[in-house]
Amino acid sequence: MRMRRRSVWSRAGRGVGLVVLLLALGLAGAAWWLRSSSAPRLTGRLDLSGLGGPVTVTRDAWGVPHIRAASDEDAMYALGFVHWQDRAWQMDFQRRVVQGRLAEVLGEAALPQDRFLRTWGFQRAALSALPALSGRSRRLIRAYTAGVNAGMAQGKVALEFRILGYTPEPWQEVDSLSWSKLMAYDLGGNQEEEVLGARVVARLGRGRLNDVTAPYPAGAPTVLSADELGKERPTPPPARPSTGTEQAALPEATLGALRAHLQAARALGLERVPGKGSNNWVIAGRRTSSGKPILADDPHLGLTSPMLWYLADLQGDTLKAIGASIPGLPSIVIGRNERVAWGVTNVNPDVQDLYVEPADARLTQRTEVIRVKGQPDVRLTVRESAHGPIVSDVGAGEVGPRVALKWTALQPGDTTLDAFLGLNYAQNWTDFKRALERYVAPSQNFVYADVDGNTGYYAPGRIPVRRGWDGSLPVPGDGQHEWQGYIPHARLPQTFNPPDGLVVSANNQVVPGAYPYALGNPRNWAEPYRAQRITQLLTVRPGGLTLADVQRVQLDTTSLVWGDFRPALLATAPGSDLARQALARLRDWDGQEQTDSVEASLFEGWLMQLQGLAADELGDDTRLNSFSVLNQLRRGGELCAVKGEGTCAALLTRSLDAAVADLQERLGPDLDSWTYGRLHRVASNHRAFGKVQALAWLFNHSAPTPGGTNTVNVARPEPGTFAQTHGPSYRQVIDLSDMNRSVYVGSLGQDGSPLGRHASDQQPLWIAGNYLPMSTDPADWGQTHALTLRPR
Template sequence: MVWLTMLAAIFVLLVIGLALAAWFVRAPVPKVEGTIIVSGLGAPVTIRRDARGVPHIDARSETDAYFAEGFAAAQDRLWQMDTLRRQAEGRVSEIAGEAGLDSDVYMRTLGFDEAAAAFARSMDPRSRAALEAYAAGVNAAAASHPLPIEFKLVGYGWRPWTPKDTFAIVELEAQQLDDQWYYQTIKADLVDKFGLKTADALVDMQLPALEHHIPGYARTARAAGLNAARVEPVVPLHIALNFPNPTGHERGSGSNNWVVSGSRTSTGRPVLSNDTHLSRTLPSIWWIVDLHGGPLHAAGLTLPGLPGVVIGHNERIAWGITSAEEAVQDLYVERFRSATSDEYVANGRWIKAKRRVENIAVKGQPDVVLDILITRHGPIIRRTGTQGIALAWTVLNGSGSYRAVLDIDTARNYQAFRKALSYSLCPVLNFGYADVDGNIGYQDSGAVPLRARGDGSLPVEGQDDLYAWRGTVPYDELPHALNPPAGHLETANQELVPPSFRPILSTYFEPPFRVNRIATLLSQARSASPEQIGAIQADVFDYPRLQLARATGRMLANDPDPALRALASRLASWDGMMTADSRIPTFVVAQDEQLTRDMFEPALGEDLYARYDANYWPIVPLLRALSGDDRARAAGVTRASVQAAVVRAARESLSALGPRGLDGAKPWGRQNEALYRHPLSAKWFLSFLSPPPVVQPGSGFAIYAAKPKHGP
């Protein structure tokens, strides 16, 4: 009887525990049916959720629509919105402890919170009305229902949303896309080790046979008030910077955008396709909404915390985006009076740097105090003795507008679309365009510095104005196009204009593998359906891995080892498709990784090689060498050396697969599994918050640019 009583008690406690757990989890689920009374609206608003949970908002005015958008976004993503603004503000350590400290130090040093506040103060009236209405909607939702479960699990509360928080998230996304300063540090270390000529060759991504530029920009442009046809070379400083990667940028990762004229489609109307590729998050960084209020009727994607529609369409036009990879950052080397002084040299005079003291609260530990110096160029992100490295970045200027997003959402034609983008400051983006009148177009947008000298590829001296910024490139000088003769336009983070174009917009961009594949497929379209054009997004052809496989097949075709001859035969027949069920991609990627390590790590050293390889650079010198291109020699790579390394890497990679060879390799989809991680799932007892890995095809060099932590 005692045992029965104990079992009954345990059963009752278990039932009570499960009931409490169910309540704990379900209580924060937002109300999506019925009527909710809130203050702040000018008239009743309807939010209808479809079968997928997407909110369709119907309001009488724009401001009410933005209020309702903020309300719905908070219902779905309140904790995500809070974590995003905390990242931008540098306040992750308050809730995460020491694990968030490195990120907080970086963000506080940049001064994102201060810049976001300046953005908010300088808003135009339309932006202010929209962002204030959105913030009011967010706060109304937060007040009308229990907070999401993550707040309870971490143990903290909600701070009211403000327009400044929206700008903080814009800056955070710009930080993920604008990483040219980090590239500058890698090239600086390469220059320090090998000299300028070799460093240039090691980071040169140009492959003329595969290039696709924005049409109409083979000419040399002239920026207003500056003879930019001549670019003075940067004097290498020979400083070893050895910076860690601040953004987590992965090799061969990026986004795609293309638009096809109705002359090439089965419907006779234009088709626009866009797939953005960012770091994988759970939930997604994107949020879908259909927004209707007064003259506004737009649908598509935005980020939680951002009002309006960032990617999508209205009743007249459609638009999509990719990162333009333009040089919006520079590193300036400042010379201080002494190792402890805050005075630095500027045009022959000692001037005092501004000082900002930041106090970082760290959960479970004492606060961390940062003493940050800001020169005329920007914050000092590293200091060694009398030398400091200052970061100049357009995002940190603290003036701008949210008007570009709002005006695009209500634009009716290409002219209004271009006018809207003239207000855009950051991040720098490629915009594809299509409209119901049959037009297709393109616009480069954002503030790109106009340099007196240099090209944004290396750190420069800050002691004088030799490398000063002279404002920004005039908007009309930025690349744009309308109805090109080819009948299609495409961007994939590639070099937008030929090297002869002035002013120089960028020296760091992704190799042209994806954009060449897109252009090739679109050029074959004659009467393609929207579904066929959209299906290009799932294309998994990997050009550089195919070239490596073919070269390996030729070199091993007559090898005395029968296993290698069999491998050569299978590689020779491979089509370069990184499909999930194929084992050949698993081998070729392993061979590629071994090959690049063998070719570059001995000369670069372990640390510099790791940073160099993480930015997809080695593949181009290797391809040049395999094809007999003499430019590879400047990078220290000869055809004979790379051929020997290809064979050696093939042998080692095949041996690593075991006695079954290729048949023993994992299918590529399992080797390349997509990882979606909830921020709290690192704790073992919360691991259930993250789903299992997802089998996926693709690669960093394919249109379907899918990697474990980065992808569509």
């Protein structure tokens, strides 16, 4: 079993000063001083430069700001102000990640991450995007930036800045585009799959790709049906005949260099985790009790402290939006305005390609200077081809063939922020689609509903057209494998008022075979279990669905994975008495993964062992998804063998014995006490101090959670720890019959400071399946604090 990766931040706690020592000793005076020196101003009046008129910021009982301004620019100014008040460290950390400037404050332990970030050029891409934005977006960014800097000027200092001993720099307009580039990496492309595919081909042969990464199963649900694609079938350009040389073989040294970049990204929490996806759906009025649509969304991302999202309610003269924002971005990313609601899940199209450049390829180069805390500067040479940065150098010079990355998110002219701001203003389906025509990356499944009763779906973004190759493996950079433009906006997957009144998206395959463009190869999509279960629950009552019904679907923990595995697992020959007891417990299990379930511990522990079945061939860090494991068990696949010997039956016996032995070591000898909640806990950890022993107790938040691998309420246990590190980072259910009856909730809380009263007050609600009112009506806000911002 692979060990949990050591965090790059494990050395960040060296030199912890007197402030932290006093906290660790629990001295109330020190805690009071730190709280008062970092707590934001919540009441009274502040005179600020840059405002056009007065703004009222009313924080409700959960710390959610309700911003009321006479102009949209002033509303956005106030959003920047409160973002910095509550999430200063998060915002500065995020921009440092994009800039590749972590070693500057964390020391040499962060050098691999800075090398990765500088080589890929995330900050350069953000800088190239700024001039392409619309005039309205530039005005709102300018106002937001002024608000952030006004918040910074108040002199309150986040605890992290005190511990690390530095002062943040003023906010720049480009900083408001930065984090979207990391989100594009986190949610788009397939270069990680290309690297894995190249390893499979090198070690096992091309014919074994489907063993390791199983294709999406035939007959499984797609987001859109053939009927919903519309009567007009897109006609793609003629196919280029295959040259037969699509794959470019890579030596182990080059694969190792490419994997070093992946490891650096994983240390930042950026990795392609099985089950890391999202759910959303929209239900037409004929299926609901109110006669108007209901829209639901829960994006599955890394669970951190502070949480990624920041709930907010903005009202200017024309901007009137409420939902989830991301500190640093001047927009409501997911939510609603007074007429339209929207939600997102990841499409996961293939928008990245690795090119093995020929020896005579022309390269440019630049030198990046990385400052390192307490150490001399490090100079990094970054080379680029016509396709993009050379990502096989890893800061240590050339390692075999030169491999370049081509990716839509690194190309100039990214207008994605225009799209999100456009959604905030959209009044109807036409406005909605027009806004999303500005969308670039990461491509998302957008569901739509409006107060007039319309529903829809649209998958925007720049999605390359390939002819003669499928993009699943590295290819020669010889000019024979170039993109043939992008899928036209009018031909992207979409539907408006679908006949069955239901659109369900759970990162599953988007379109059926009738669609003539390839969004990605058949191994790109998430397993179909979540989509199957959501559809099942929403169609058992074809009419009369209520808001409460939809909330229960979001919280469902029934494991369809267990249903598929059950016959093979229960046929296992136990190798010990403890294994025999485990099988007896599983025999009558209904698949509910609740915290009081022993069976959930047994199943997830066993599945975790089985998902490592390719370690012998591909390395201990290779994890197969559940569908790939299932295919091996059903077919008696070759991966069941150890060093070429053994059967799937022997694997099942061996893996069950290993699973119960592991659980016994963790939870003691009494199998009846092996409840899931003792094992499976959410780990909302701090990005910098989560592994620093002297600080983790203060910054991290943990509690038992239900859900498991590919349940609707997804909560995949992390291999080696059983911790839930990814999951529904935010939930919303929007009722178009009465917008103020809508609900939402985050995974932790509004405050970025661990000392704040709202640092984690949403977590118990989130775990229990409760919500906050997503309301613009003050009667729903509970106890409030009002702050007036006035122009100086």
